[in-house]
Amino acid sequence: MKGLLFTYAMTYGGAAVSLLHPYYGFLIYVAFANLKPDALWFYSVPQGGNYSRIVAGAFLVGWLIHGFGSWNFGRAKSMVTCLLFFWGWLVLGAFNSPDQEKAWPSLIALSKVYLPVVAGITLIDSVHKLKQLAWVLVATQGFLAFEFNQMYYAGQFSPSDFNALGMDNNCHAITMVTAAGIALFLGLHADKWWQKAAAFVAAALMAHFVLFSLSRGGMLAMGVMGAVAFCLIPKRPWHFAVLIAAALVVVRLAGPEVRKEFYSSFGNNEKLDSSAQSRFDLTRHCLDVMMKNPITGCGLRNWPNVAPEYGWPKGKEGHNTWAQAGAELGIPGVVSLLGFYLLGCWNLLGIARESTPVADPWLRYMARMVLAATAGFVVSAAFVTLHGAEIPYYTMVLGAGVLKLHSLGLVPATSRPLPMPTAQAATA
Numbered sequence: 001m002k003g004l005l006f007t008y009a010m011t012y013g014g015a016a017v018s019l020l021h022p023y024y025g026f027l028i029y030v031a032f033a034n035l036k037p038d039a040l041w042f043y044s045v046p047q048g049g050n051y052s053r054i055v056a057g058a059f060l061v062g063w064l065i066h067g068f069g070s071w072n073f074g075r076a077k078s079m080v081t082c083l084l085f086f087w088g089w090l091v092l093g094a095f096n097s098p099d100q101e102k103a104w105p106s107l108i109a110l111s112k113v114y115l116p117v118v119a120g121i122t123l124i125d126s127v128h129k130l131k132q133l134a135w136v137l138v139a140t141q142g143f144l145a146f147e148f149n150q151m152y153y154a155g156q157f158s159p160s161d162f163n164a165l166g167m168d169n170n171c172h173a174i175t176m177v178t179a180a181g182i183a184l185f186l187g188l189h190a191d192k193w194w195q196k197a198a199a200f201v202a203a204a205l206m207a208h209f210v211l212f213s214l215s216r217g218g219m220l221a222m223g224v225m226g227a228v229a230f231c232l233i234p235k236r237p238w239h240f241a242v243l244i245a246a247a248l249v250v251v252r253l254a255g256p257e258v259r260k261e262f263y264s265s266f267g268n269n270e271k272l273d274s275s276a277q278s279r280f281d282l283t284r285h286c287l288d289v290m291m292k293n294p295i296t297g298c299g300l301r302n303w304p305n306v307a308p309e310y311g312w313p314k315g316k317e318g319h320n321t322w323a324q325a326g327a328e329l330g331i332p333g334v335v336s337l338l339g340f341y342l343l344g345c346w347n348l349l350g351i352a353r354e355s356t357p358v359a360d361p362w363l364r365y366m367a368r369m370v371l372a373a374t375a376g377f378v379v380s381a382a383f384v385t386l387h388g389a390e391i392p393y394y395t396m397v398l399g400a401g402v403l404k405l406h407s408l409g410l411v412p413a414t415s416r417p418l419p420m421p422t423a424q425a426a427t428a
Helices: 002-020 022-035 051-065 074-096 100-123 127-153 159-165 169-189 193-212 216-232 237-253 256-263 274-292 303-310 321-352 361-383 391-408 423-427
Strands: none
Touching: 002 022, 002 051, 022 051, 022 100, 022 127, 022 391, 051 100, 074 100, 074 321, 074 391, 100 391, 127 169, 127 193, 127 361, 127 391, 169 193, 169 216, 169 361, 169 391, 193 216, 216 361, 274 303, 274 321, 303 321, 321 361, 321 391, 361 391
């Protein structure tokens, strides 16, 4: 019943509010993208209610009413351009694909992510809005981690539960790591003690989920995220204490089965298990397809049909997000997709440094947060094909917002939001 009330309140109340304040609709859309309420609370929420679609429609109408936000992206322009190019290249890939039945639904599904991502970036005009998005990501993923942990300790958890929300254990684990990176920095820098406690508890629940999911990609992502976080944080006793405590908790929770699963990813060909070795072979074959079709690739969602030519069963995924993107969309496709993440992170590096002057310290905290969270995702995505993971995109909305506000000369977070540029100023 609580799930039903929450879903209806957020759907219809959020749709009404979105017309006046479209950014709130964006936040609700992000929350629904993570929670998927009709799947999470399938026993009480009616199926086929189009809850996300209702919120998205109202949010986009509100966006239209408010003049499509501000398109002055500042230093975020390069990463947004890469995303828009990749989106357009997906359309070409769909036309070029021999498997039209899978290509167009895939394009539509990704468009439902990219349009809100672009709209969200245009609506960010204050640090307060960045904090709101960060907390929505942590709260929703933290809630899912809490639910999965409860099932695990009650002995009611099964592998099929991973697929209930449209992703397998690897995808869930990697999205949890991404959100855990955001939670870690919220815990380090939140103003109130209860906010710190909530963020750290959420991060711990997400880290434990990664361990009992037995996802090697997720474990690798968590290690990379932790290492990048260690490099980015100030070297002060409080920050060291938090990272050491987090590392000790992870080591304590990782039992023999978890360590064995993780170590099976490394070694020579004789020691690698078949699953780990197959990922290297799949990556090599995807890259071969890309080199044979360097411009357009083999077509959107068509690699699973090409896989039998390399001895794989039909329908086999590439288990490498970047290599499969190259195989299906060619070099321009994979370069633009990687450019969205890497150019954004490259520009955030300067803001993350202590020596860089910023108008609000949260811009620096957010820059570090995005760098740590995204590093884990980018590395681990080389070991799994992530079709349904939306959190990495919304994490980069945080990054784009930081770059945008820093470029425009942010006023303090306690002051009014940045004024949107007028049409006259934009043409001046």
